[in-house]
Amino acid sequence: MDKVLFSLGEFPVTLEAAIYAIVTLVTGLLVILVVMSIRAGRERAAEAEMRAAELEAARAKSADLEGKLAGMLQGQYEMNARMQTMAQIFGDRTSDLMRSVNERIDAQGQRVGQALQESNTKTTESLGALNERLAVIDKAQSNMADLGKEVVSLQSILSNKQTRGAFGQGRMEAIITDHLPAGAFAFQYTLSNNKRPDCVVFMPNGGPKLVVDAKFPLESWERVRTAQNEVELKQAMAGFRTDIGYHVRTISENYLIPDETQDTAFMFVPSESIFADIHERFDDLVQKAMRQRVVIVSPLMLMLAIQVVQGLLRDVRMREEAHKIQKEVRELLDDVGRLKDRVIALQKHFAQANNDIGEILTSTSKVVRRGQRIDELDLDEPAPAVAAPVIPERKVSGGLF
Numbered sequence: 001m002d003k004v005l006f007s008l009g010e011f012p013v014t015l016e017a018a019i020y021a022i023v024t025l026v027t028g029l030l031v032i033l034v035v036m037s038i039r040a041g042r043e044r045a046a047e048a049e050m051r052a053a054e055l056e057a058a059r060a061k062s063a064d065l066e067g068k069l070a071g072m073l074q075g076q077y078e079m080n081a082r083m084q085t086m087a088q089i090f091g092d093r094t095s096d097l098m099r100s101v102n103e104r105i106d107a108q109g110q111r112v113g114q115a116l117q118e119s120n121t122k123t124t125e126s127l128g129a130l131n132e133r134l135a136v137i138d139k140a141q142s143n144m145a146d147l148g149k150e151v152v153s154l155q156s157i158l159s160n161k162q163t164r165g166a167f168g169q170g171r172m173e174a175i176i177t178d179h180l181p182a183g184a185f186a187f188q189y190t191l192s193n194n195k196r197p198d199c200v201v202f203m204p205n206g207g208p209k210l211v212v213d214a215k216f217p218l219e220s221w222e223r224v225r226t227a228q229n230e231v232e233l234k235q236a237m238a239g240f241r242t243d244i245g246y247h248v249r250t251i252s253e254n255y256l257i258p259d260e261t262q263d264t265a266f267m268f269v270p271s272e273s274i275f276a277d278i279h280e281r282f283d284d285l286v287q288k289a290m291r292q293r294v295v296i297v298s299p300l301m302l303m304l305a306i307q308v309v310q311g312l313l314r315d316v317r318m319r320e321e322a323h324k325i326q327k328e329v330r331e332l333l334d335d336v337g338r339l340k341d342r343v344i345a346l347q348k349h350f351a352q353a354n355n356d357i358g359e360i361l362t363s364t365s366k367v368v369r370r371g372q373r374i375d376e377l378d379l380d381e382p383a384p385a386v387a388a389p390v391i392p393e394r395k396v397s398g399g400l401f
Contacts (some may be wrong), residue, residue: 038353044209044260095137168214168270169198175299176212179306184313193262195254201264201309204316211255211265212302215241221274237281244285266297266305 019267176185177198177335189209201210220240248267255265267289271276275298279286289296297305 167266168216168218171270171299172199172212172214172268172302176306177301179310181313184309191255191257193254193257195267197255197267200261201306203309204312207261208260210262211251212268213251213255213265214268214270215247216267216269216274218245218270218274220244241282241285244282245288248285248289248292248294251294254356257295264293264295266302267294268302269296269298271299272298274298 006051024166173187180201183202185199186203187199188196190196191200197211198214199212203210217240220236220243223236224233227236251265251267253263256263269278275296278296286296
């Protein structure tokens, strides 16, 4: 062992040193290999852990991506469902809108058609009315032509004294006949002095009669109307004053009888224009006639006076029938009294019926509350066992028991 194998410089290398050095070198190499192996294992373990972490992270990302993808698919499904719902709603609303538009168009068309029909009807009516008015105008023209002929005939009538008197008499008789009932007047009635006025009107309650005279001097008025110059006009007016004065005096002396006729008599003028001219030109004659209790009346004034008499006659008839009206009113009051009694009896029946209905409702409420309490009972749970009551024996001292 102590044999020197070789020398390293000044140091001799023996076998034992060489073996020791080799063992030490091998041990060092082994240690190095073990350390390197341990480091490699640790590195592989770290790398494996890193790969596992990466794999876990990848799995987590994959799960997250899958969740997001599922959410996206769910959102897309919901979006598709919403789109379908919106499409359906849009379709329904479009259908409703189209139906509403069609209805409005139909209604508008009906309105337009109705308006056109009404317009056509109004146009037709207007044309009919226009034709009627044209027919009336044609008739008026023909009437005017006939009136011209009648004016000529009227002039011929007025040229004759008897026909003039018949004309005034006819107008006066037409007015009185149209506005008074039969028996309320008489023509050519004979008074107590044997005078016969043209007409008398019988007043109510046997009152004095109203005298109407139709003998107006139309020939004197015709001379006034046809005067050619001032001289003729003055002469005609003087003659008219004389004739009117004489006629008024005749009426006042012959037809105003105390207690038989009214204090005032009527002198009938058969024309409104003549009546207006008399009041305009001969106002003094009108005042003089009124002082003699003779009133000059036109057809319109005679009509108004006759209407007043008609109203008086109606009032008299109403007063004569007043007792019948009072009797009917009394019977009506009796009927109203009986109606009141029957209404009171009916009210009592209604009150009794209301009371009965209130009692029925009270009983119904009680029945409903009891039914609710029965309904609230829990009949499904088993009833607790209840011990049978012990009945003590009774001792009978005697008798059959």
